[in-house]
Structure formats: C-alpha cells, structure tokens
Amino acid sequence: MSHGYGACHKLRKREESTDTLLRDRFLVKSVAKFCKSLKDFGERSMPLFKDQVRYEMKQFVAAAFVSNEEIKNEDIGIIQEADRRLTNALATKNVSDIYENYSLSFNRLVVLMNTSEPKRHGEARLLDPSGVIRHTILTPPFNSSCIDEEDMNFLQILTEHFVRKFEHDRFIVCMFSHFIPCTESKHQCARLVDEFAKLNNEVIISSENVYYETDHETAWKVMKSNDRIYCLPPKELCPNSNQSTPLYDVDEPLSPRMLRRENRARVQSNPYQRPEKKKKKGFSRQKSYDLRT
Numbered sequence: 001m002s003h004g005y006g007a008c009h010k011l012r013k014r015e016e017s018t019d020t021l022l023r024d025r026f027l028v029k030s031v032a033k034f035c036k037s038l039k040d041f042g043e044r045s046m047p048l049f050k051d052q053v054r055y056e057m058k059q060f061v062a063a064a065f066v067s068n069e070e071i072k073n074e075d076i077g078i079i080q081e082a083d084r085r086l087t088n089a090l091a092t093k094n095v096s097d098i099y100e101n102y103s104l105s106f107n108r109l110v111v112l113m114n115t116s117e118p119k120r121h122g123e124a125r126l127l128d129p130s131g132v133i134r135h136t137i138l139t140p141p142f143n144s145s146c147i148d149e150e151d152m153n154f155l156q157i158l159t160e161h162f163v164r165k166f167e168h169d170r171f172i173v174c175m176f177s178h179f180i181p182c183t184e185s186k187h188q189c190a191r192l193v194d195e196f197a198k199l200n201n202e203v204i205i206s207s208e209n210v211y212y213e214t215d216h217e218t219a220w221k222v223m224k225s226n227d228r229i230y231c232l233p234p235k236e237l238c239p240n241s242n243q244s245t246p247l248y249d250v251d252e253p254l255s256p257r258m259l260r261r262e263n264r265a266r267v268q269s270n271p272y273q274r275p276e277k278k279k280k281k282g283f284s285r286q287k288s289y290d291l292r293t
C-alpha cells in the first residue's frame, strides 16, 4: 500500500492528555458513535464465531477504515450495511460469504479473533499481516512461524475497498478492541498499534476491559504518546451506562475470576447469550477466555 502522508510524518511526543488530542481532531461524540457501533457490532457477531469454533472466545477486534468526513458527519452507513448482513447471517446461519478463519469481513469492516495456530492477536492480523512491525519490536525476536500464509491480508483488502470509494488512502483505522491492546511480550499489541500509526495512518482506539496479563498503564502510555493515535476513554463508550450494560473501569485489570463474573453479568443482561459454564466440554478453562497465549 502507499503510505500517503504517513511515511514523512514526524512524530511529535505530546504531553497533553489524549482527551485533548481527540478533542482537537474530532468531536468526541462522533468518535464515540463509531466506537460504540463497532463494539455493539462485534458483540452481536460473537454467536457466529461460537458456531464455528465450538468454544467461547471473548477477545475480538472490530475495525473499520473510515474517512475523516464519515466521522465528521457521524455517517456510520458502513457499519449499518454490515449490520444488515450480520442480521441475515444470524437468522440463516449461513456465513459462507462473510466468515473465514476466525474472521468476519464486510467491505471496509472486519471482526477479528485471536488465533491459536499460529499465535496471533487481532491487532496483528489487521495491522501487521507480514510481521514487519513485530520483527522490529518484539524481544525475544519475532518468530516467522507466527505468520499465517493462509490468512487474508485484511490491511490490503480494506485499503483497496477504501481507495476504490474515496480515491485516496488517508483512511482512519477506527478500532474497538474488547481488551485494551496488550503488552504481552510475544505480542505487544499496544506497541504494534503505535508503530503502525507512526508509519501509516491515524488510529482511533477504544476498549472496554483489561486482560490480566496486560500492564494497562504501559499500554495506554505507549498509545497516548503517539499524536496519531486517538484513545477514546471507556466512559465515553457508554456515558449513560445502567445496570444492563456492565462497564468496567479499564484501571481494573480483569482476572480470570472477574472475567467469569463479567460473563455472568452479561448473560443476565442478555438472556439470549449462552452462559460460559454451558460451553462444550473438553477445552481448558484458560482457553475458554480467549486465545491470548
């Protein structure tokens, strides 16, 4: 892909809070509308993954490549269009045109799960398909066996869809990740997002929970130090939260115990979601959270 203006961009470390960065660039409510829509969309799509993989996964990344104008105009048509197809797939159980290898694709929008073989997180599947970034940031060194040659190149595909529509490649990666991009040594998703934004396009990131192996302070610090990454505070995702929409402060990393509690809360608020304890037998408890290893 062409890097547009990104390759020449000089990163300026800024001390201001990300709230200021975000407010300087966008209307917070417009960004929140996109991120909330992506969060809802990703959560609604989870039953399709459960039907495919036979065990419950929590972590997903829902991302759309959007234009400045779409955010400015709060035009979430791309998410609404995908939502119509998702509704149809949920009703018919026919996912043949949208599902492949732990992913759902809709034009400029994808939902990505982590994969266990090879071990990859959704952020890397989207932003670092060839491992170029991970080669530069991981210690111990990135193992090329972690590249799945069979995986779709989502970065290329979404970029092509964007360029076809807008005739330029200055898309903004708008992303909701259930767990904040991690700081695990084998993945370093927070740093990966940071490097991507330095070299390529702007990124809007929102997240709701912290996985217990992630150092959330470091993760936020890494991403907030980049003035091309706009972090939406979790409180903006659901400013009028009530009992039926449990929302945890990201300053409270979720332990396995808390993850189970969160799952129960979700089931209570959504009786149509199968409780975790009813998942198929034969998989370890660790694996049932998500595939973070």
Ligand SMILES: [Zn+2]
Residues within 6 Å of the ligand: 121, 123, 181, 182, 183, 184, 187, 188, 189, 190
């Ligand atoms: Zn990660």
